Amino acid sequence: MVRITCLGAAGSVTGSCYFVETPGGRKILVDCGLFQGGRHMEARNWENWGFDPAQIDILFLTHAHIDHSGRIPKLAKDGFTGRIITSPPTAELCNPLLLDSAHIQEMDAEWQSRKNRRQSKNDIMPLYTVEDAEACLSLFSPVERDQLIEVETGVKARLRNAGHILGSSILELWIDEGGESMKIVFSGDLGRKDQLIVQDPHEIFNADYLFLESTYGNRQHRTFEDSKSELLEAIQYSTSHNEKIMIPAFAVERTQEILYVLGEFQRQGMMPDIPIYLDSPLAIKATEIFRKNKKYYDKEAQAIVDEGFDPFDMPNLRFTLATKESIAINEKAGSAIVIAGNGMCTAGRIKHHLKHNLWRPGASLVIVGYQAGGTTGRRIVEGAKHVKVFGENVSVRAKVFTIGGFSAHADQNDLLQWAGHFETRPRVFLVHGEPAACQALGDKIKEIYNLDTHVPLWKERLILKPKEVASEVPEIREQPADVESLLLNGVIDLEKQLKALKKRIKTAAAQDKLTGDELDQLKYLQEELQTVLD
Numbered sequence: 001m002v003r004i005t006c007l008g009a010a011g012s013v014t015g016s017c018y019f020v021e022t023p024g025g026r027k028i029l030v031d032c033g034l035f036q037g038g039r040h041m042e043a044r045n046w047e048n049w050g051f052d053p054a055q056i057d058i059l060f061l062t063h064a065h066i067d068h069s070g071r072i073p074k075l076a077k078d079g080f081t082g083r084i085i086t087s088p089p090t091a092e093l094c095n096p097l098l099l100d101s102a103h104i105q106e107m108d109a110e111w112q113s114r115k116n117r118r119q120s121k122n123d124i125m126p127l128y129t130v131e132d133a134e135a136c137l138s139l140f141s142p143v144e145r146d147q148l149i150e151v152e153t154g155v156k157a158r159l160r161n162a163g164h165i166l167g168s169s170i171l172e173l174w175i176d177e178g179g180e181s182m183k184i185v186f187s188g189d190l191g192r193k194d195q196l197i198v199q200d201p202h203e204i205f206n207a208d209y210l211f212l213e214s215t216y217g218n219r220q221h222r223t224f225e226d227s228k229s230e231l232l233e234a235i236q237y238s239t240s241h242n243e244k245i246m247i248p249a250f251a252v253e254r255t256q257e258i259l260y261v262l263g264e265f266q267r268q269g270m271m272p273d274i275p276i277y278l279d280s281p282l283a284i285k286a287t288e289i290f291r292k293n294k295k296y297y298d299k300e301a302q303a304i305v306d307e308g309f310d311p312f313d314m315p316n317l318r319f320t321l322a323t324k325e326s327i328a329i330n331e332k333a334g335s336a337i338v339i340a341g342n343g344m345c346t347a348g349r350i351k352h353h354l355k356h357n358l359w360r361p362g363a364s365l366v367i368v369g370y371q372a373g374g375t376t377g378r379r380i381v382e383g384a385k386h387v388k389v390f391g392e393n394v395s396v397r398a399k400v401f402t403i404g405g406f407s408a409h410a411d412q413n414d415l416l417q418w419a420g421h422f423e424t425r426p427r428v429f430l431v432h433g434e435p436a437a438c439q440a441l442g443d444k445i446k447e448i449y450n451l452d453t454h455v456p457l458w459k460e461r462l463i464l465k466p467k468e469v470a471s472e473v474p475e476i477r478e479q480p481a482d483v484e485s486l487l488l489n490g491v492i493d494l495e496k497q498l499k500a501l502k503k504r505i506k507t508a509a510a511q512d513k514l515t516g517d518e519l520d521q522l523k524y525l526q527e528e529l530q531t532v533l534d
């Protein structure tokens with residue numbers, strides 16, 4: 001049997017991580033992402049792994065997004081020395097993304113430590129450092145998609161295009177047991193049909209078990225064409241007012257999609273003659289990687305290249321790497337398009353642009369990505385009249401355009417269509433989605449295809465046999481997170497035992513008898529207490 005423990009993106013959208021144990025004793029990991037979104041969720045990044053990282057032979061990485069790759073530096077720091085098998089563009093994109101993530105971890109820890117010092121508390125260590133991130137990069141072992149990978153006798157794998165971001169992959173895994181073969185498919189994050197830049201998701205026809213993402217399992221997106229016209233409308237609005245157009249965007253894929261669409265407007269003669277700034281060092285690095293990897297483009301992007309254009313370049317486009325170049329953008333009056341991170345307006349250079357422009361009537365803020373609850377971006381989308389930026393109350397007088405159609409995720413229809421290609425009847429595990437989205441997609445799959453579905457819980461262990469499944473009850477009591485809590489629990493246990501023994505001694509003294517066992521127990525407790533006190 002194959003055991004798969006769902007250690008992330010089970011009942012949530014972040015922290016993707018599946019621990020696979022083969023009948024031959026191989027230990028494989030599929031994705032190793034960061035938990036994101038609020039203190040409670042992020043605390044999971046610090047928990048015990050639930051396995052020994054040193055014993056993992058292979059990590060299959062579906063794509064570069066941090067919620068799939070962001071704990072790799074920690075995995076390596078904690079002892080993992082195996083191979084990371086992924087597509088070449090994913091390996092390339094992980095370089096700037098993981099270094100950036102490590103930098104954020106270091107800054108967060110430093111900020112928290114400074115706060116702690118003022119309250120005479122201990123310093124906080126970062127989850128991992130830039131040095132840890134640099135060290136894990138040597139473990140990447142890129143393999144082109146569509147090639148069969150012999151992991152060992154009885155275990156094979158293959159990456160297929162997932163059409164989500166550059167290099168994103170679906171994982172097909174074959175595991176033999178007692179002469180029978182079992183096929184498990186991990187969808188990774190799936191893209192939309194006809195998504196910009198990347199090719200459509202590969203259709204898979206057979207599997208015994210399918211782990212299917214459900215991010216938008218209960219939603220439909222608007223079309224690209226609608227979204228493009230809305231973007232053009234925003235540009236025309238602020239150009240006519242001689243003000244700036246701010247576009248907060250995620251560094252990988254969304255930024256390149258926006259550049260791609262702006263390039264299209266330009267070639268069609270629809271763009272006003274204003275400067276366009278890509279004001280994000282991470283997005284600049286990611287765009288360079290997109291430019292280098294032309295062979296992974298879809299037909300439409302390829303055709304632009306064949307006509308002699310770069311899909312991510314325009315005569316007016318400026319890359320502002322240095323901070324002083326970024327500052328200079330707001331020193332110049334007049335209209336301009338500014339694409340900056342981060343995508344939810346909570347950190348990064350976009351905050352400076354909000355401070356300078358959000359209060360200006362005629363300016364526009366174009367929201368092209370998902371805004372999580374509690375973020376500045378979400379508050380603006382929900383109609384806040386003013387928001388806090390760098391501790392200052394800034395009025396929202398710019399026009400806010402919320403454009404929902406640039407998502408790189410398949411929506412419910414896309415997911416159902418993709419799941420409809422299976423000719424075998426896989427058992428479907430709905431993962432990588434909020435519980436409502438997983439449930440809704442599962443119900444539809446059951447209704448339309450009559451397939452057996454299940455929404456695994458976080459830490460749930462699935463036992464996969466050819467065409468059979470059983471799930472162990474997930475551990476309710478969570479593992480002690482660190483040595484400190486281990487010791488604390490030990491002391492509490494000892495105190496309880498001591499109390500019981502004291503009571504026993506009192507009654508025993510009265511009866512003038514203490515058994516040999518009880519004497520041994522006392523001796524043991526004395527030794528234990530001594531170790532704790534030492």
Ligand SMILES: [Zn+2]
Nearest residue numbers: 063065164189
């Ligand atoms: Zn993703």
